[in-house]
Amino acid sequence: MTSTHVRGRGLAAPPLPHAALAASAALAALILAGLCLGTPSIAPQRIPAALGDPTSLEHVVLWELRAPRLLVALLGGAAIGTAGLLLQEALRNPLAVPELLGVSSGAALAVAVCVVWALPVSAALYPLVGLGGAAAGGVLALAAARAAGTATGVLLVGAAVSTAIQALLLAVMATADRLQYDLLFRYLVGSLSGVMWDQVARTLPWFALAVPLVLLCVPALGLLRLGDEAAASLGARVDLARLGVLAVAALLVGAVTGPCGPIAWVGFVAPLLARWLRPRGEARTWLPWTAVLGAAITLAADLAARLALAPVETPLGAWTALAGVLTGAALMRRSR
Amino acid sequence: MNRALGAFVLVVAVVAAHLATGGATAADVLAVVQGHPTGLDARLLWEYGLPRLLTAALTGSALGVAGYLLQSVLRNPLAAPELTAVNPGAVLGVLGGTVLGAVAADAAAGSLLAALVGGALGGGLSWALAAGGGPGRVVVAGLLGSAVLGGLTTMLLAYQPSRFGNVLRWLAGSVEGRVWDHLTVASWWIPLWLAVAWAASAAVGVLQGGDEHAASLGLPPRTGRAAVLAVALALTAGAAALAGAISFVGLVVPHAARWLARGEPRACVPVAALVGAAALTGADALAQAATHLLAAGHLGHRLGVPTGVVTALLGAAVLVAVVRRERPA
Numbered sequence: 001m002t003s004t005h006v007r008g009r010g011l012a013a014p015p016l017p018h019a020a021l022a023a024s025a026a027l028a029a030l031i032l033a034g035l036c037l038g039t040p041s042i043a044p045q046r047i048p049a050a051l052g053d054p055t056s057l058e059h060v061v062l063w064e065l066r067a068p069r070l071l072v073a074l075l076g077g078a079a080i081g082t083a084g085l086l087l088q089e090a091l092r093n094p095l096a097v098p099e100l101l102g103v104s105s106g107a108a109l110a111v112a113v114c115v116v117w118a119l120p121v122s123a124a125l126y127p128l129v130g131l132g133g134a135a136a137g138g139v140l141a142l143a144a145a146r147a148a149g150t151a152t153g154v155l156l157v158g159a160a161v162s163t164a165i166q167a168l169l170l171a172v173m174a175t176a177d178r179l180q181y182d183l184l185f186r187y188l189v190g191s192l193s194g195v196m197w198d199q200v201a202r203t204l205p206w207f208a209l210a211v212p213l214v215l216l217c218v219p220a221l222g223l224l225r226l227g228d229e230a231a232a233s234l235g236a237r238v239d240l241a242r243l244g245v246l247a248v249a250a251l252l253v254g255a256v257t258g259p260c261g262p263i264a265w266v267g268f269v270a271p272l273l274a275r276w277l278r279p280r281g282e283a284r285t286w287l288p289w290t291a292v293l294g295a296a297i298t299l300a301a302d303l304a305a306r307l308a309l310a311p312v313e314t315p316l317g318a319w320t321a322l323a324g325v326l327t328g329a330a331l332m333r334r335s336r
Numbered sequence: 337m338n339r340a341l342g343a344f345v346l347v348v349a350v351v352a353a354h355l356a357t358g359g360a361t362a363a364d365v366l367a368v369v370q371g372h373p374t375g376l377d378a379r380l381l382w383e384y385g386l387p388r389l390l391t392a393a394l395t396g397s398a399l400g401v402a403g404y405l406l407q408s409v410l411r412n413p414l415a416a417p418e419l420t421a422v423n424p425g426a427v428l429g430v431l432g433g434t435v436l437g438a439v440a441a442d443a444a445a446g447s448l449l450a451a452l453v454g455g456a457l458g459g460g461l462s463w464a465l466a467a468g469g470g471p472g473r474v475v476v477a478g479l480l481g482s483a484v485l486g487g488l489t490t491m492l493l494a495y496q497p498s499r500f501g502n503v504l505r506w507l508a509g510s511v512e513g514r515v516w517d518h519l520t521v522a523s524w525w526i527p528l529w530l531a532v533a534w535a536a537s538a539a540v541g542v543l544q545g546g547d548e549h550a551a552s553l554g555l556p557p558r559t560g561r562a563a564v565l566a567v568a569l570a571l572t573a574g575a576a577a578l579a580g581a582i583s584f585v586g587l588v589v590p591h592a593a594r595w596l597a598r599g600e601p602r603a604c605v606p607v608a609a610l611v612g613a614a615a616l617t618g619a620d621a622l623a624q625a626a627t628h629l630l631a632a633g634h635l636g637h638r639l640g641v642p643t644g645v646v647t648a649l650l651g652a653a654v655l656v657a658v659v660r661r662e663r664p665a
């Protein structure tokens with residue numbers, strides 16, 4: 001396995017203060033746009049007044065519909081981006097992303113089974129169900145890919161396991177009632193439509209649990225970066241460290257898949273962008289960048305999903321797949 | 337000789353299994369063979385059972401040979417039609433054609449054309465993403481291209497969500513519900529390109545040996561590779577127009593074919609076609625059996641088990657077993 005570091009050759013990375021300023025400005029602009037745009041669109045200066053007046057229509061739109069959705073987009077994007085970075089660093093492969101390792105499809109399959117077959121599982125536990133599916137899919141793919149040896153081999157076997165899990169997902173959906181398709185579509189492609197505060201409240205604990213765990217991963221990533229032998233010679237238990245990092249990544253993916261379905265390819269492009277912005281960094285430096293960029297990308301994609309074909313909502317996952325993969329491919333080509 | 341006998345027995349067994357799980361009896365088959373299917377069951381066999389069998393066989397042989405061509409000229413034993421963005425492109429083409437109203441969902445020629453255009457789009461996209469890199473890069477580009485086209489497909493589905501139920505079977509791949517009309521184009525299109533692939537066997541064998549090897553024998557490697565990839569594209573698009581995104585047949589079958597043909601390049605194409613046809617027919621027999629089992633429960637109006645699900649599950653298991661066996665010690 002090799003590790004590819006994206007270094008802008010033709011295009012120099014901007015200096016740190018500029019990059020930080022640009023990223024936070026972009027995020028702030030996206031948050032504002034997320035609150036204001038849509039039907040009805042609300043002028044920015046009216047936001048405080050609307051929030052203060054619980055009887056107005058604008059208050060309902062802002063507080064009951066747009067705010068929870070915005071929050072889930074931010075949290076979910078940050079979580080998926082972080083999960084992608086953890087997977088890529090732990091496996092030292094820039095293409096080790098949730099989509100290609102059975103993690104995303106495992107989570108989606110587990111949740112879809114609960115929904116379609118009406119298993120007696122409370123909706124509050126869907127993140128846990130998703131986590132179980134994500135872990136099972138990831139373990140299955142990695143166990144199968146262990147034997148493949150080369151980085152391309154791991155990738156292809158992982159993709160094969162993902163495809164098989166996707167096929168199972170489609171089979172489960174084929175047994176579904178036609179009325180359930182709308183709901184199920186979300187678990188196939190990812191969507192934030194209809195996210196309310198109670199879903200936010202259900203998933204918030206999982207994100208809160210994930211933050212300290214991700215911080216715990218950082219030293220482990222630093223060790224894994226040295227390569228297996230060097231890390232082992234320093235007394236690190238490499239397999240255990242890698243397993244722990246992968247488990248945290250599965251937790252993040254599972255927590256996101258519960259409310260939104262798989263948000264495709266953000267875990268691929270956010271770490272790549274972070275590496276491009278901070279070419280001389282390491283996992284510790286990339287982590288906050290990846291989280292912020294993942295949140296920004298997801299928010300932008302959700303805006304596009306809401307507005308592009310309004311009043312019809314397009315799936316968020318389709319936008320992230322289109323934009324994410326093309327951007328990522330361009331960045332990877334630059335690194336060549 | 338033994339292998340030829342084995343292949344014959346396999347074909348007979350698979351065809352019999354497919355007909356039997358489809359609910360046909362020996363008497364129905366006899367009536368159809370004699371040319372006067374009159375009873376209800378014999379009519380069903382003629383109108384639904386046989387076209388389905390033929391669809392499975394044609395699709396399987398096209399995918400098996402396309403996979404063999406891709407694995408040979410890309411020199412990657414894990415390359416496959418579904419991993420090179422051609423297959424998702426073809427599905428997108430069919431879906432786009434029907435959603436935008438350019439082709440009727442049932443028009444055989446129209447959907448084949450739409451699948452071809454989409455497959456060419458997918459192939460072109462991975463070509464652009466790979467941009468002259470080595471075979472490893474082609475694989476990565478194919479994966480990424482598949483993701484982009486999958487995104488476009490879901491975009492179209494969101495535009496007309498009511499089509500989701502119909503499209504589900506295309507996404508998973510299914511040969512159910514095909515009648516003779518669907519086969520009018522594919523019945524000459526796929527055999528034609530199978531013959532072209534067979535005729536090009538020698539060139540494929542040379543390209544497999546490496547670019548320098550090919551150049552030293554007077555075969556320009558880039559042109560040759562492009563031509564072989566074009567044949568694979570035509571076969572994949574034909575298969576996708578018939579049955580949607582059937583996965584893993586194109587990945588696993590070539591391995592079996594190379595083993596059966598003992599690496600003899602001339603024999604590989606026909607063997608891959610035969611094994612592919614047998615594999616998909618067998619998988620469809622399993623899908624029919626599973627559907628019957630489920631229908632005995634309370635499935636009611638719901639859809640049956642798509643063939644693509646069977647191939648994906650079996651194929652993934654076979655692939656993992658193969659990779660494990662070939663692991664360098």
